[in-house]
Amino acid sequence: MNEFGMNMKRTLICLGLAAAFTTALAIDPRLSSISPAGVQVGKEVVLTFNGSRLDDAEEILFYKKGFEVVKLEATAANRVQATVKVAANCPLGEHPVRVRTKGGITELKTFYVGPFPVVSRARPAAGEPHQKLPLNSSVASSVPNESQEIYTVDAKKGQRLSAEIESMRLGRGFYDPYIEILDTKGFILSRSDDTKLFIQDCYASAVVPEDGTYTIKVRETSYGAIALYRMHVGTFARPTAVYPSGGKAGEDLQVKFIDQATGD
Numbered sequence: 001m002n003e004f005g006m007n008m009k010r011t012l013i014c015l016g017l018a019a020a021f022t023t024a025l026a027i028d029p030r031l032s033s034i035s036p037a038g039v040q041v042g043k044e045v046v047l048t049f050n051g052s053r054l055d056d057a058e059e060i061l062f063y064k065k066g067f068e069v070v071k072l073e074a075t076a077a078n079r080v081q082a083t084v085k086v087a088a089n090c091p092l093g094e095h096p097v098r099v100r101t102k103g104g105i106t107e108l109k110t111f112y113v114g115p116f117p118v119v120s121r122a123r124p125a126a127g128e129p130h131q132k133l134p135l136n137s138s139v140a141s142s143v144p145n146e147s148q149e150i151y152t153v154d155a156k157k158g159q160r161l162s163a164e165i166e167s168m169r170l171g172r173g174f175y176d177p178y179i180e181i182l183d184t185k186g187f188i189l190s191r192s193d194d195t196k197l198f199i200q201d202c203y204a205s206a207v208v209p210e211d212g213t214y215t216i217k218v219r220e221t222s223y224g225a226i227a228l229y230r231m232h233v234g235t236f237a238r239p240t241a242v243y244p245s246g247g248k249a250g251e252d253l254q255v256k257f258i259d260q261a262t263g264d
Contacts, residue, residue: 029053031099031106036140037170038112038230042088044070049080049099051106059100066090066113086113094169112166114138116232130215136234141218143177143226148219153233155208160261161189162238163216164203167229176200177229178221184212190261193221197240205238205261237262 031051039045049060055077060069067090071083080099092113099106121141122131130150133139143149155161167175180191181204189209192202208214216233220226239257247253 027053028104029057029099029101029106031109033172034097034109034111036111036118037172037228038114038118038138038140038166039086040117040138041086041090041092041113041115044083044085047082047084047111049082050078051099052078053103054078054080054099054101054106056102057099058102060084061098061100061105063096064091067095110171112170112230114230114232116234132213133216133233136236138230138232140228140230142228143219145225146223148217148223151216151218151231151233152213153216154213155211157208157210159208160205160235160237160259161208161214162203162205162232162234162236162261164232164238165201165218165229166231167226168200169198170228170230172228174200175224175226175229176221177202177226178219179204179231180217181206182215182217183209184214186215189214195240203238205259207261 029051030053031049033050035048035050055074057072057074057080060072060082066087068085069082070085072080074080090113092115094110094112096108096110098108116136116138119133119137119139121139124130130152132152132154135153135155141149153161161181163179163181165177165179167177177200178193179202181189183189189206190204192204194200195202218229218231237257237259240260241258243256243258244253
């Protein structure tokens with residue numbers, strides 16, 4: 001075969017592979033997001049999987065133990081709802097998941113399992129008091145452009161009060177949240193923009209000096225918008241460092257977690 005024929009053969013092979021790849025992309029299901037972005041451990045929840053070509057979904061593929069799909073229903077070509085039992089011993093944190101359909105498997109997305117009950121966001125009307133959160137709870141919301149979200153929480157003297165934001169970790173966009181905890185007189189007890197552990201995601205913690213109602217403010221650091229965030233508020237410790245930072249392989253190591261609020 002001459003050089004022209006060889007080049008033509010290579011061209012036809014490349015075109016055939018490109019066509020096959022394009023066809024595969026056209027029929028493969030796609031997963032764009034999971035709602036809600038986080039759930040409570042030990043509860044039965046409804047997860048909505050949003051994407052495209054999901055109407056023939058057959059299975060939800062979890063990569064970690066602790067999940068049982070009770071019901072799976074395709075409500076539209078771009079949406080699947082799954083009723084899922086989250087086991088009491090399900091690991092906390094980020095969980096990867098895919099949807100398997102008759103036509104293929106979606107890309108991987110993640111959602112979170114947390115220890116606290118999830119409170120619905122209730123934005124007050126003008127003149128109404130800010131939403132009061134119970135201690136040791138989670139809430140999901142968004143921040144409009146050039147605005148901030150304000151919550152209140154009751155705490156007792158000597159209690160640790162912590163608030164942590166998940167936003168960048170949710171994978172919905174590049175956001176830079178800021179959080180602050182204010183005392184009963186409006187002075188800042190603790191605030192945070194970036195953190196060494198979570199980079200843009202932030203957390204604040206303080207020891208409450210007196211009984212009363214404390215204020216938590218959440219915004220984007222430059223007063224931009226945040227499409228989605230989850231905030232956890234409670235009496236939990238939020239260590240900022242561990243000492244020593246390492247040890248010898250194969251040996252037990254005693255470490256100390258250091259909390260910025262209390263120093264230990």
